[in-house]
Amino acid sequence: MAKIKKGDTVEVISGDARFSDQPGRGVRGTVQWVTPKSDRVVVSGINVVKKHQRAVRAGRTQVQAGIIEFEAPIHISNVMLVCPRCDERTRVGYTWLEDGRKVRLCKQCGEIID
Ligand SMILES: [Zn+2]
The missing domain is CATH 2.30.30.30 (SH3 type barrels.)
Incomplete structure (x- = not known):
């Protein structure tokens, strides 16, 4: 991804x-x-x-x-x-939604970035 x-x-x-x-x-x-x-x-x-x-x-x-x-x-x-929520440049993490979809994650604030 x-x-x-x-x-x-x-x-x-x-x-x-x-x-x-x-x-x-x-x-x-x-x-x-x-x-x-x-x-x-x-x-x-x-x-x-x-x-x-x-x-x-x-x-x-x-x-x-x-x-x-x-x-x-x-x-x-x-x-x-750049994270749309915390407005910081961030490393990208990954997580999975309940429906199994893999999405990106802001490692600063935890915001899910689709
Ligand atoms: Zn963020």
Whole structure:
């Protein structure tokens, strides 16, 4: 079971300078998608890279030259889940509901995070 899912709020804990423009606190964002092997995540507003696009003509299609900005995936070990209840970044635990369903658990406050 994945520790991080699409739609989660996560905090970036990497020491990379790009991620630490808010002193004393990691940058937070929402998970846009998780790669199929679930070892990388794309987080809104995090790790935005600029790519210079040259003008390309392929048949009738003309691609404008310019700078494209997009969010590059970051490794899942560089983010921690932010608990929606206690608003702290937390380790993820697991528990089972009465109906047998496995769910995630905030190890800080015990909140169940589905
Ligand atoms: Zn919590």
